[in-house]
Amino acid sequence: MTEHVDVLIVGAGPTGLALGIDLARRGVAALVAEKADVLFPGSRGKGIQPRTMEVFDDLGVIDTILAKGGAYPTGAVWKDGRKVGEHRMFEPSETDPDTPYGTPWMVPQWRTQEILFARLAELGGTVDFGREVTGFTQDQDGVTVEFASGTAVRAKYLVAADGGRSLVRRTLGIGMTGETVDPHPMLVADVRVSGLDRNNVHVFPPHGDIGFLAVFPLAGTEDFQVIAQFPEGTDIDLSLGGVRETVAARTHLAAEDVTELRWASDFRPRAALADRFRAGRVFLAGDAAHVHSPAGGQGLNTSVQDAYNLGWKLGAVLRDGAPESLLDTYEEERLPNAADMLGISTQVHRGELERGRATQQLTLGYRDRSLAVDTRTDLPEDALRAGDRAPDRTVDGVRLFDTFRGPHWTLLALDTKPPTAVGDTVRVVEGPAVETYGTGLFLVRPDGYVGWAGTTEDGLAEYAERYGLR
Numbered sequence: 001m002t003e004h005v006d007v008l009i010v011g012a013g014p015t016g017l018a019l020g021i022d023l024a025r026r027g028v029a030a031l032v033a034e035k036a037d038v039l040f041p042g043s044r045g046k047g048i049q050p051r052t053m054e055v056f057d058d059l060g061v062i063d064t065i066l067a068k069g070g071a072y073p074t075g076a077v078w079k080d081g082r083k084v085g086e087h088r089m090f091e092p093s094e095t096d097p098d099t100p101y102g103t104p105w106m107v108p109q110w111r112t113q114e115i116l117f118a119r120l121a122e123l124g125g126t127v128d129f130g131r132e133v134t135g136f137t138q139d140q141d142g143v144t145v146e147f148a149s150g151t152a153v154r155a156k157y158l159v160a161a162d163g164g165r166s167l168v169r170r171t172l173g174i175g176m177t178g179e180t181v182d183p184h185p186m187l188v189a190d191v192r193v194s195g196l197d198r199n200n201v202h203v204f205p206p207h208g209d210i211g212f213l214a215v216f217p218l219a220g221t222e223d224f225q226v227i228a229q230f231p232e233g234t235d236i237d238l239s240l241g242g243v244r245e246t247v248a249a250r251t252h253l254a255a256e257d258v259t260e261l262r263w264a265s266d267f268r269p270r271a272a273l274a275d276r277f278r279a280g281r282v283f284l285a286g287d288a289a290h291v292h293s294p295a296g297g298q299g300l301n302t303s304v305q306d307a308y309n310l311g312w313k314l315g316a317v318l319r320d321g322a323p324e325s326l327l328d329t330y331e332e333e334r335l336p337n338a339a340d341m342l343g344i345s346t347q348v349h350r351g352e353l354e355r356g357r358a359t360q361q362l363t364l365g366y367r368d369r370s371l372a373v374d375t376r377t378d379l380p381e382d383a384l385r386a387g388d389r390a391p392d393r394t395v396d397g398v399r400l401f402d403t404f405r406g407p408h409w410t411l412l413a414l415d416t417k418p419p420t421a422v423g424d425t426v427r428v429v430e431g432p433a434v435e436t437y438g439t440g441l442f443l444v445r446p447d448g449y450v451g452w453a454g455t456t457e458d459g460l461a462e463y464a465e466r467y468g469l470r
Helices: 014-024 050-059 062-068 109-122 167-172 240-250 299-319 324-349 400-404 460-466
Strands: 002-010 030-034 075-079 082-087 126-129 133-138 143-147 152-160 176-180 186-193 201-204 213-217 224-229 258-267 270-274 282-284 409-414 426-431 440-444 450-454
Touching: 002 014, 002 143, 002 299, 014 030, 014 050, 014 109, 014 299, 030 152, 050 062, 050 299, 050 400, 062 109, 109 126, 133 167, 152 167, 152 299, 167 282, 186 240, 213 240, 224 240, 240 258, 270 324, 299 324, 400 409, 400 426, 440 460, 450 460
Parallel strands: 002 030, 002 152, 030 126, 075 201, 152 282, 409 426
Antiparallel strands: 075 082, 133 143, 143 152, 176 270, 186 224, 186 258, 201 213, 213 224, 409 440, 440 450
């Protein structure tokens, strides 16, 4: 028998789980299928950028993310067994009324996934483990996906969140354009270590033929993450003995100070972007669509925001009567955005850019895209425009992010009379003009970007009707 769902998501990483959450809260019947028997066990994508923290706020997991993680400590540079300097991990930044989460937050990827998985289950969503996709076919009405078990699922839409070696992308024949960021292979491992404090990231610079090594205390755990660079062509030993040998050769620690190896992997830093993010009823998201160097912490964050962008659009088409053409805007918006973040990741890896405002993803938006409609004229250069991220503020004692939270659209009427009717799916907030926004009407999309803006309601009803607002 063939199971039927609205959306089948392949892959239970951060991308697939975040999309599953967004669809579940919209009442969309979605299934997450994961080839492995358990969630990914490593710390790999450990940096949560401020914009992603805002996404997690909306998805209902920010309190747990904050409780289970921690700020990045200062880097301590070591030489000959002594601390000889400090290394700032990020350019300093602070929270402000627009930005409640001002600095990156460290949460091991395995824990982020556990938190997202728990939230998905709370909302009634499902992950089927041990289900390996072997192929699929699509037609004008949907996609039929076949599994190694001999079972099949019929879905209206299929989302590939199955990683950089995505079977779904390869089956579609969609290529990836990219480059090797660094020819030197890298080790990343989660270990238990004695002899190092947890108040610093411990940095051991390269010397001679030996590459650098860094040891990160993983916030909220007793583990450390080891990252090490090797000469080109090295076959990295991922065993406990191999990791011990690497640590002993590059630090003042003895091999036996590495007391436990919990997970290890190797990789070659590269940057690649899929040629398309959509083929018919199939979408690519996360690493299936773009592969980053881990420098700068952009991969997981860009991936979660793919899910955040696609989720509300699938919900609008499947549940709110929005036109199917709305789904075309996923690639229109996310492909150039991912391309920008790939460039930033590569620059950070090569030491050409500091980790700072550019890596926080707060300034990314969708100006000049088809969903951004601004009827105002003669705006100052620094004005908030359609397509921009809608910043936080307090309006008549109400925090805007509290108002935005949920699967709805929000209309801000600031020192401007609101329309008499904008639909039951739109939450209206009235108040005086506030800094950053100024005066006017601002229709905020479910993913926290300004969709439409104007000084009067002229054109608002047509925009709302076009995208299924009732």
